[in-house]
Amino acid sequence: MEIIITKDSEEMSDKAAEIVIAQIKAKPDTVLGLATGSTPEGLYARMVRAHKEDGLDFSSVVTFNLDEYVDLAPDHEQSYRSFMNRHLFDHINVNKENTHVPDGLATDLGEFCRRYEQMICEAGGIDIQVLGIGRDGHLGFNEPGSSLASLTQVVTLAPETIEDNSRFFQSEEEVPRFAVTMGIQSILNARKCLMLASGRGKAEVVKGCVEGPITAMVTASALQMHTDAVVILDEEAASMLDRIDYYRWAQEARQQVADRL
Numbered sequence: 001m002e003i004i005i006t007k008d009s010e011e012m013s014d015k016a017a018e019i020v021i022a023q024i025k026a027k028p029d030t031v032l033g034l035a036t037g038s039t040p041e042g043l044y045a046r047m048v049r050a051h052k053e054d055g056l057d058f059s060s061v062v063t064f065n066l067d068e069y070v071d072l073a074p075d076h077e078q079s080y081r082s083f084m085n086r087h088l089f090d091h092i093n094v095n096k097e098n099t100h101v102p103d104g105l106a107t108d109l110g111e112f113c114r115r116y117e118q119m120i121c122e123a124g125g126i127d128i129q130v131l132g133i134g135r136d137g138h139l140g141f142n143e144p145g146s147s148l149a150s151l152t153q154v155v156t157l158a159p160e161t162i163e164d165n166s167r168f169f170q171s172e173e174e175v176p177r178f179a180v181t182m183g184i185q186s187i188l189n190a191r192k193c194l195m196l197a198s199g200r201g202k203a204e205v206v207k208g209c210v211e212g213p214i215t216a217m218v219t220a221s222a223l224q225m226h227t228d229a230v231v232i233l234d235e236e237a238a239s240m241l242d243r244i245d246y247y248r249w250a251q252e253a254r255q256q257v258a259d260r261l
């Protein structure tokens, strides 16, 4: 894992945008894996800016989102399809037909999950997967106990997740109980993973993900098995890491050999 520690969430978003924008410039038909939640909002704002101000071209980009609530219509304000349209897709020149968000309304959810995996495969696999991390250590909606070998699946949301996400709904009762999510193995299949976390509220789970044992109790810890996982943290999210001094030192040292990596 490459750990990058930034001053605050603004700098975290700057760094993430640098990586994603460089990827799209190098490969205009990049297959992007995308995440929802508050954490990647700054990254998406920077991608929109790169399109509007610098003409970054998304016309050949293909996207796959990690997850979607079951039984929330795509035009519901809190669906992840709406989130993506609002924060990114409506403001760039991506072909909407090339943007994929799991179908939470599918009558045969099992069949849909198999098809989603197939669609990712047919697109050539995900080049770079953007990830947040839940307070309970989830990636996508892979709650504690989800198999680390899981492919796209239907999950029951954990009480902590329902509580966390209730801030977007009128009440906790309105938060859907189920979601379709790419599995942990689907995420590990991406060629590069880019996980972002900011704020003190994430410090404990970030420690579990980066320095704890690999365990289905913190599904994000599976990133330790990925050969190209970059974790961008702000100071608060990094504050409980035991080896923080080493990560900072390594981050600086890497600059000296950056052109040879």
Ligand code: PGA
Pocket: 036, 037, 038, 039, 040, 132, 133, 134, 135, 138, 139, 140
């Ligand atoms: P957040 O959610 O970005 O809103 O903190 C992250 C997640 O649950 O994966």
